[in-house]
């Protein structure tokens with residue numbers, strides 16, 4: 609069976625990766641979403657096993673030692689990582705999976721899956737990015753400053769990605785990402801052969 613597509617969505621904290629993924633769910637029902645492990649504390653409303661697998665530092669270290677993570681990174685004082693078995697099993701079933709992760713982790717995934725699709729989401733401006741992080745109301749002022757300084761570094765890494773998508777309006781950003789995935793399916797001849805067959809049958 610042909611493997612699914614591995615899609616990585618990165619971009620600075622607060623750009624809207626989570627919001628865009630939530631908006632994509634009803635539009636792309638066949639897409640699977642990876643759930644990361646993290647040592648960060650849950651935000652109000654976040655649920656273990658849905659938003660993240662919330663782990664202690666010891667549990668996270670043990671996941672690293674047992675080679676359970678496809679990639680991991682320290683980001684603004686906390687650890688984040690992608691559980692490997694779920695990603696590999698999903699791809700082996702021929703299903704597409706999307707990973708919403710920061711830049712260091714994305715580059716590690718690229719080493720293991722150079723055939724992946726790497727999408728970088730950018731804000732319309734740095735001011736708008738700060739407004740979004742502040743507006744979300746989840747971060748302390750120290751965390752906001754740390755995330756903004758990480759954002760400047762992350763934005764300088766966007767040339768490592770296959771696609772850069774502006775998240776100006778959620779619906780437009782979703783449409784752009786949907787187009788990218790559809791185009792990649794065609795490019796990998798998962799859709800094209802069927803269309804070719806239909807055209808030949810019409811002739």
Ligand SMILES: Nc1ncnc2c1ncn2[C@@H]1O[C@H](COP(=O)(O)OP(=O)(O)OP(=O)(O)O)[C@@H](O)[C@H]1O
Nearest residue numbers: 621622623624625626627740743744775776777778
């Ligand atoms: N296109 C948009 N226009 C206006 N506000 C937006 C847009 N996209 C997202 N937001 C808002 O920006 C804030 C941050 O969005 P979100 O939490 O999805 O970002 P994120 O990139 O997933 O952040 P993190 O990496 O920290 O998890 C939220 O309050 C969200 O409602």
Ligand SMILES: Nc1nc2c(ncn2[C@@H]2O[C@H](COP(=O)(O)O)[C@@H](O)[C@H]2O)c(=O)[nH]1
Nearest residue numbers: 621644680681683688689690708709710713
């Ligand atoms: N390298 C990884 N980065 C991840 C993963 N899961 C989430 N993230 C990224 O961390 C930051 C901060 O997230 P937050 O929820 O604390 O705001 C953000 O850029 C996420 O995309 C992961 O498994 N690996």
